[in-house]
Amino acid sequence: MRFALRARQVACSTPEGAAERRTLGDRMVGLGQRTVDLDGTAWGRLWRFDAMVQLGRTAEAWTELDHLGNVLARLGDAGFTWNVTRARAALTIASGRFAEGRLLGERVRASAPSDEVAGAGMWLQHPMQLSTLTGDSFEPKYAVPPGISELMAANSMFIHLAPWHLAHGRVVEAERAYRALPRPDEMQTPIFLRLLFEAVRGGVAADLGDADGCRHAYAVLAPYADLQVTTGAGIALVLGSVQHYLGVTAPDRERAVEHLRAAVRANDLAGYEPLAARSRYYLARLEPSVELITAARETAVRLGMRPLLAALDAL
Numbered sequence: 001m002r003f004a005l006r007a008r009q010v011a012c013s014t015p016e017g018a019a020e021r022r023t024l025g026d027r028m029v030g031l032g033q034r035t036v037d038l039d040g041t042a043w044g045r046l047w048r049f050d051a052m053v054q055l056g057r058t059a060e061a062w063t064e065l066d067h068l069g070n071v072l073a074r075l076g077d078a079g080f081t082w083n084v085t086r087a088r089a090a091l092t093i094a095s096g097r098f099a100e101g102r103l104l105g106e107r108v109r110a111s112a113p114s115d116e117v118a119g120a121g122m123w124l125q126h127p128m129q130l131s132t133l134t135g136d137s138f139e140p141k142y143a144v145p146p147g148i149s150e151l152m153a154a155n156s157m158f159i160h161l162a163p164w165h166l167a168h169g170r171v172v173e174a175e176r177a178y179r180a181l182p183r184p185d186e187m188q189t190p191i192f193l194r195l196l197f198e199a200v201r202g203g204v205a206a207d208l209g210d211a212d213g214c215r216h217a218y219a220v221l222a223p224y225a226d227l228q229v230t231t232g233a234g235i236a237l238v239l240g241s242v243q244h245y246l247g248v249t250a251p252d253r254e255r256a257v258e259h260l261r262a263a264v265r266a267n268d269l270a271g272y273e274p275l276a277a278r279s280r281y282y283l284a285r286l287e288p289s290v291e292l293i294t295a296a297r298e299t300a301v302r303l304g305m306r307p308l309l310a311a312l313d314a315l
Contacts, residue, residue, distance in 0.1 A: 005031070021050060022055070029044035029048070045064055050087075050235050054195075054230050096273035140164075162178055163200060163203065191232065201213065228270060297312050
C-alpha cells in the first residue's frame with residue numbers, strides 16, 4: 001500500500017493534483033500510525049504540507065510543519081530533516097520573516113546531505129529569493145550535478161536567476177537568461193516544477209515586455225488561478241498567488257486589474273506580506289491609488305525591500 005500511495009503522489013505532483021495529494025497524505029499518515037511506521041507518517045505529513053501550501057491553506061501548513069517536527073525528533077533522519085528545513089525556510093521567507101528565513105537558509109546550506117547536493121546549489125533558493133526581495137548582495141555559485149543535463153540545470157536556475165537579475169537592475173542579464181530558454185513546446189520541465197517555472201517565465205516576460213511570452217503564460221496559468229505558485233513536491237520556494245502572474249500577463253487592462261486585486265486578497269489571506277506588497281505595486285501601476293502605494297511602501301520599509309521601494313518611488 002505504501003508504494004502505491006507513493007507512486008500516486010508522484011503522479012499527482014501537478015497543480016491539478018493538489019487536492020488529491022492532501023488526501024494521499026491523509027492516507028499515508030493513517031497507514032503510518034496504524035503500522036507504527038514513523039518514516040511513512042513523516043512522508044504523509046510532508047505531502048499534506050506541500051498540498052496545503054499550494055492550495056493557499058497556510059495556517060494548516062504551519063500546523064503540519066509542527067507535527068512534522070515532532071515526528072522527525074523521533075525518526076532521526078538527517079536527509080528528511082534537511083527537506084523539511086528547506087520547506088520551513090521557503091514558507092518563512094514568503095511570510096516576510098526575513099531574518100529567520102536567512103538563518104534557516106544557512107542551516108539548509110550547512111546541513112546539505114551530501115557534497116553533491118551542496119555543490120548543485122540546492123540550497124540557493126533561499127538566499128537568492130532574499131536577495132531578490134531585499135536587494136542584499138549575493139553571488140550564486142553552483143555546479144551541475146552528475147546525471148543532470150546542462151539544459152535542465154539552466155531551466156531550473158532560470159527560476160532564481162532571472163528575477164534576481166531584474167531586482168538588481170540587470171535587465172540585459174535577465175533577458176539573456178530568458179532568451180536562452182527553449183521554446184515552450186520544447187521544454188523538459190519536471191511535472192512538479194511546471195507551475196513554478198511557467199509563473200516565473202510569465203513574470204519575466206511581462207517585465208521584459210514580451211507580448212508572446214505573456215500570452216503563453218496567461219493561457220497556461222489560467223486554470224490554476226486559485227492556487228499558490230510553488231512546486232508540487234519538495235517545496236523550497238513560494239512565490240504567492242497565481243493571480244499575480246495572471247495579472248502581469250493579462251491581455252487587457254480590465255483583466256489585469258481584476259487578477260491583481262485577487263492576488264492582493266489571496267496573498268494577504270495566506271499571510272505573504274512581501275508578496276502582497278509586490279501585487280499592490282503592480283496594481284498601483286494600472287490603477288494609481290494612495291492607499292495601495294502607502295500600504296505597499298509601509299511593508300517595503302518595514303521588511304527592508306529596497307527594490308520594491310525604488311519601484312514605488314518611480315511611480
